[in-house]
Amino acid sequence: GAGVSQSPSNKVTEKGKDVELRCDPISGHTALYWYRQSLGQGLEFLIYFQGNSAPDKSGLPSDRFSAERTGGSVSTLTIQRTQQEDSAVYLCASSLGPLGAEAFFGQGTRLTVV
Amino acid sequence: GENVEQHPSTLSVQEGDSAVIKCTYSDSASNYFPWYKQELGKRPQLIIDIRSNVGEKKDQRIAVTLNKTAKHFSLHITETQPEDSAVYFCAASIKSGGGADGLTFGKGTHLIIQP
Numbered sequence: 502g503a504g505v506s507q508s509p510s511n512k513v514t515e516k517g518k519d520v521e522l523r524c525d526p527i528s529g530h531t532a533l534y535w536y537r538q539s540l541g542q543g544l545e546f547l548i549y550f551q552g553n554s555a556p557d558k559s560g561l562p563s564d565r566f567s568a569e570r571t572g573g574s575v576s577t578l579t580i581q582r583t584q585q586e587d588s589a590v591y592l593c594a595s596s597l598g599p600l601g602a603e604a605f606f607g608q609g610t611r612l613t614v615v
Numbered sequence: 616g617e618n619v620e621q622h623p624s625t626l627s628v629q630e631g632d633s634a635v636i637k638c639t640y641s642d643s644a645s646n647y648f649p650w651y652k653q654e655l656g657k658r659p660q661l662i663i664d665i666r667s668n669v670g671e672k673k674d675q676r677i678a679v680t681l682n683k684t685a686k687h688f689s690l691h692i693t694e695t696q697p698e699d700s701a702v703y704f705c706a707a708s709i710k711s712g713g714g715a716d717g718l719t720f721g722k723g724t725h726l727i728i729q730p
Contacts, residue, residue, distance in 0.1 A: 532717060534717060534718065536720075541725075542722075542723075543702075543704065543720065543721070543722035543723040544659070544704060544720045544723065546719065546720065549717040551717065557717065592658065592659070594659075594718075596718075602647075603649060603661045603664065604649070604661070604706075604718055605661075606651075606658040606659050606660070607658060608657075608658050609658060
């Protein structure tokens with residue numbers, strides 16, 4: 502595709518439910534990042550995938566959060582037993598990689614936990 | 616791992632004046648420093664970047680400077696205009712053959728251009 506695509510663009514879920522957020526990176530990009538952005542706040546790093554290397558999961562806030570990247574392309578961020586504090590915009594970015602390359606962001610998924 | 620500090624968190628300047636945003640990084644191996652602009656409700660987008668073999672880079676009203684010894688880099692916007700109002704993020708990255716290090720972002724600076 503022309504850019505990084507994320508789906509859904511908006512998600513409202515009830516507290517305690519599980520949600521899956523999807524990211525389609527730019528074709529050929531080996532690096533993929535997930536960030537979280539709360540209202541008016543900065544970019545909070547969650548997880549980073551680079552090629553076939555073990556992902557850097559150091560930013561995941563709790564064990565309710567997990568992410569996969571299948572076939573080195575599409576990535577899914579899963580949040581289990583959602584809490585209200587999980588409400589935020591979840592941004593995905595990809596870059597040609599491995600490093601020193603521009604990261605392109607998707608439009609984000611706005612998650613609201615009610 | 617890399618740690619990137621960015622300040623100020625909020626910057627208000629009069630239209631036409633200059634704005635400077637500063638970042639420091641912790642890992643001396645970092646060698647790629649991009650700056651992203653995020654307008655309200657939109658995704659962050661790259662506006663300028665600099666690599667460690669260069670001390671300064673300009674693109675029209677925007678410039679970035681890098682001091683490797685002090686491990687800090689700055690974004691300079693001259694002749695600010697209303698459309699410059701946005702949140703700006705700095706980042707640092709290590710160029711590696713296959714390590715897991717990636718982009719580390721600063722917390723962001725909310726730049727407000729006063730008419």
